[in-house]
Amino acid sequence: MKQILLLTLACITIASCKEHKEESHHLSGKHTLTNPIKIDTSITKDYVSQIHAIRHIEVRALEKGYLKTISIDEGATVKKGQALFQIMPNIYKAELEKAEAEAEAVNIEYKNTKMLADSDIVSPNELALAKANSNKAKAEVSMARTHLALPKFLRHLMASSIIFMLEKEVYLMKENF
Numbered sequence: 289m290k291q292i293l294l295l296t297l298a299c300i301t302i303a304s305c306k307e308h309k310e311e312s313h314h315l316s317g318k319h320t321l322t323n324p325i326k327i328d329t330s331i332t333k334d335y336v337s338q339i340h341a342i343r344h345i346e347v348r349a350l351e352k353g354y355l356k357t358i359s360i361d362e363g364a365t366v367k368k369g370q371a372l373f374q375i376m377p378n379i380y381k382a383e384l385e386k387a388e389a390e391a392e393a394v395n396i397e398y399k400n401t402k403m404l405a406d407s408d409i410v411s412p413n414e415l416a417l418a419k420a421n422s423n424k425a426k427a428e429v430s431m432a433r434t435h436l437a438l439p440k441f442l443r444h445l446m447a448s449s450i451i452f453m454l455e456k457e458v459y460l461m462k463e464n465f
Contacts, residue, residue, distance in 0.1 A: 377436060384432040391425035398422040 356374040360366060401418035404410045 380432070380436040380438075384429070384436055387425070387429045387432040391422075391429045394418075394421050394425040 354376045356376045358373045359371045360373070366372065398418040398421070401410060401415050405412060405415040
């Protein structure tokens with residue numbers, strides 16, 4: 289069995305070693321040579337962009353919140369002192385009420401700590417810390433009141449500063465109010 293297998297393998301090997309002559313296909317013919325032509329070519333490509341005039345001003349709200357009214361139209365001329373927009377004061381009122389409630393709680397804690405310090409139950413450092421927390425809460429109430437009044441001030445300030453910069457004439461572009 290092994291001899292038959294070896295004999296078959298030898299025959300296949302000898303048969304595969306035989307040279308095959310293939311006809312080579314050579315293209316015969318003339319080759320034409322050309323020179324490139326020189327011409328100007330315009331290539332255009334589209335890009336996403338915005339083109340603005342020299343005197344382009346964008347007006348945006350500087351404060352967080354929702355705009356209640358927009359008092360200007362796109363392309364309108366703005367005058368000094370003109371209200372541009374009005375911000376809803378709901379967020380600022382809520383911040384003020386929250387700050388006042390926290391200040392009241394801290395003030396009660398301070399009075400309690402002061403009473404305990406007068407009785408020598410707590411240390412003077414504890415009283416000083418409670419006083420500092422009370423002052424901090426008062427400052428936060430003051431800041432919340434300022435934020436509540438700030439949008440009115442910003443409307444007029446923004447209109448005045450734009451007028452000043454552009455010598456009495458401003459063109460506005462509506463931009464994601």
